Amino acid sequence: MVKQGVIHIHRSMGRVILYALLCLAFFPSLTTAAVSDPASVFSAANNFIAAGDYQKAIETLGAIPKPDPNTSGSDFVKSRIQTASLYHALKQTKKAQAACHDVLELFPDNKEARNFLIALKKEEIPFYILFFRDCTRFLPSLLKGAVLTLALTFLTMVISPLGGLFIALGRMSRFKSFAGLCWFIIWFFRGTPLLLQLFFIYYGLPALGITFSPFTAAIIGLSLNYSAYLGEIIRGGIESIGHGQMEAAKAIGMTYTQAMRRVIIPQTYKRLLPPIGNEFIALIKDTALVSTIAMVELMRSADQMFNTYFNVNVLIIAAMVYLAFTTVFTLVFERIEKKVGAYENR
Amino acid sequence: MKTGENVILHLENITKKFGKVTAIDQVTLSVKAGERIVIIGPSGSGKSTLLRAVNILEEIDHGRIFFKGDPVGYTAIKGKQILDSPKNISRLRSKIGMVFQNFNLFPHMTVLANIMEGPVTVLKKTKNEAEKTARDMLKKVDLSDKWQVYPATLSGGQKQRVAIARALAMNPEIMLFDEPTSALDPELVGEVFNTILSLAKEGMTMIIVTHHMGFAREVADRVVFMEKGAMVAEAPPEKFFSACMENKRIADFIQNIL
Numbered sequence A: 001m002v003k004q005g006v007i008h009i010h011r012s013m014g015r016v017i018l019y020a021l022l023c024l025a026f027f028p029s030l031t032t033a034a035v036s037d038p039a040s041v042f043s044a045a046n047n048f049i050a051a052g053d054y055q056k057a058i059e060t061l062g063a064i065p066k067p068d069p070n071t072s073g074s075d076f077v078k079s080r081i082q083t084a085s086l087y088h089a090l091k092q093t094k095k096a097q098a099a100c101h102d103v104l105e106l107f108p109d110n111k112e113a114r115n116f117l118i119a120l121k122k123e124e125i126p127f128y129i130l131f132f133r134d135c136t137r138f139l140p141s142l143l144k145g146a147v148l149t150l151a152l153t154f155l156t157m158v159i160s161p162l163g164g165l166f167i168a169l170g171r172m173s174r175f176k177s178f179a180g181l182c183w184f185i186i187w188f189f190r191g192t193p194l195l196l197q198l199f200f201i202y203y204g205l206p207a208l209g210i211t212f213s214p215f216t217a218a219i220i221g222l223s224l225n226y227s228a229y230l231g232e233i234i235r236g237g238i239e240s241i242g243h244g245q246m247e248a249a250k251a252i253g254m255t256y257t258q259a260m261r262r263v264i265i266p267q268t269y270k271r272l273l274p275p276i277g278n279e280f281i282a283l284i285k286d287t288a289l290v291s292t293i294a295m296v297e298l299m300r301s302a303d304q305m306f307n308t309y310f311n312v313n314v315l316i317i318a319a320m321v322y323l324a325f326t327t328v329f330t331l332v333f334e335r336i337e338k339k340v341g342a343y344e345n346r
Numbered sequence B: 001m002k003t004g005e006n007v008i009l010h011l012e013n014i015t016k017k018f019g020k021v022t023a024i025d026q027v028t029l030s031v032k033a034g035e036r037i038v039i040i041g042p043s044g045s046g047k048s049t050l051l052r053a054v055n056i057l058e059e060i061d062h063g064r065i066f067f068k069g070d071p072v073g074y075t076a077i078k079g080k081q082i083l084d085s086p087k088n089i090s091r092l093r094s095k096i097g098m099v100f101q102n103f104n105l106f107p108h109m110t111v112l113a114n115i116m117e118g119p120v121t122v123l124k125k126t127k128n129e130a131e132k133t134a135r136d137m138l139k140k141v142d143l144s145d146k147w148q149v150y151p152a153t154l155s156g157g158q159k160q161r162v163a164i165a166r167a168l169a170m171n172p173e174i175m176l177f178d179e180p181t182s183a184l185d186p187e188l189v190g191e192v193f194n195t196i197l198s199l200a201k202e203g204m205t206m207i208i209v210t211h212h213m214g215f216a217r218e219v220a221d222r223v224v225f226m227e228k229g230a231m232v233a234e235a236p237p238e239k240f241f242s243a244c245m246e247n248k249r250i251a252d253f254i255q256n257i258l
């Protein structure tokens, strides 16, 4: 097709090109005979390479024989190395290696062949080894970020259940204005994006003269947000305990506080653990949002390294670290659930 | 306080309304030490509300409550009655044992812990003291071998006996029973009645709401009949089950139950 096109379009040139192509076609057989002329072999091979026919080029180069031990053999070396590169281009790694070994057999110190082999070997490395190498390369900095992620998670995990309990009891309080305030906190922090809340605390409050370090701002934002969510969950748990329990506690002379602490709240643990566990898993991932207020936690350090090296493995490794956290967390929570719920099965 | 020295509980003209419904209508009742009052009456006649008013689980609208001669639960300020402090109310409740229809045991605590809870948390007794009391009470209700199980594994009758032990552990001056057997299968009713009867023999003061006329006859010093919140009749059992039967409504009620 192409040949025809060329002939049709360049009528005057057609004959010349056709001639050249014919010459090239017969060249190998011509040169095979001309054993003693390496220069023409190389130029013929170059012509095939230029035409894109690497296979023919390799056949052509094969015409250069093994040299006598007392000659320099530079042509032979040159031809084999070139053969190796051609095989490499054809993705036939084994044959490329063989070509290199041909050289090393006669000239064990040949640098070119050696380097070529090393390069080929590197390419042969399976992806998981490369991935492992990336792990050792990126993991240390990622883990540094992960420490911050864990610190944020754990602090919020300690503060938010207390805040949630406070808000839950507040909403059930007899004091209307306090109940209203707690309702407002829940309404606001569940009704706006966490990202916005973090921005407001870190970038907005300084305008009012209140400045926080990124870490403090992150803890405040995460804790308030999660207290609001846990508050509603805890309130639901408390209200799910039958009214009779409070009455029985009061009937033996307990105050409201004693009844809550000793009787009502302990009974909510089993019911509350699954939903609170879910919230905490969401929390592990939500800590990624604080990367927007200048905290270099796991997500941010992954982002930085990805932008430096453009290596997808960075993101995969970061994902694995997050998964490790959430998995360990899930397992631990399941354990606790089993222990806490024991009285209902005994 | 006008009545005699040995009166444990005196209710004076107490009234409780839920919206338009008058749950307790000007009830006056005295309970002497060691006396056993049985309250009967149709559903919705205010029996439970009356018991709950005694330990202030229900706030009354009018009237006064005396406990061992002292007014309790409310203080009069400028002619208006307002609820006493939570602390005082809790202290009063700790001296009044209450047994509920649905047991209301604490499901997250063992039987022993259920009984120890009041003495430890409310009376501030040491664990050792409380445990000793708890074991004594368990012996009393004949459940010594169940001390370490959780309530969920007990039968209804056993649960109610643990509930009785829990109330007794506070060493109450009076016990209130609100239909203690009506959530039980018929074959389990007897064991609970026997427990209550043995308490009666020991001289425990109590008010019992029940629909079991046989038990009422056996345990009561006085039977009280309530209707629409009011005390309609009150008499010792022999008299009640003869003379009061002339009251057609009471006769109909008892006929329906038997």
Ligand SMILES: Nc1ncnc2c1ncn2[C@@H]1O[C@H](COP(=O)(O)OP(=O)(O)OP(=O)(O)O)[C@@H](O)[C@H]1O
Binding pocket: B018, B021, B022, B023, B041, B042, B043, B044, B045, B046, B047, B048, B049, B050
């Ligand atoms: N918390 C409440 N809110 C509104 N009304 C109530 C409440 N508790 C009781 N009542 C009403 O007060 C009246 C008395 O109720 P109470 O439970 O004292 O009756 P009872 O004699 O114990 O009936 P039962 O034999 O069914 O237990 C009923 O009309 C009931 O509907």
Ligand SMILES: [Mg+2]
Binding pocket: B047, B048, B049, B178, B179
């Ligand atoms: Mg009732």
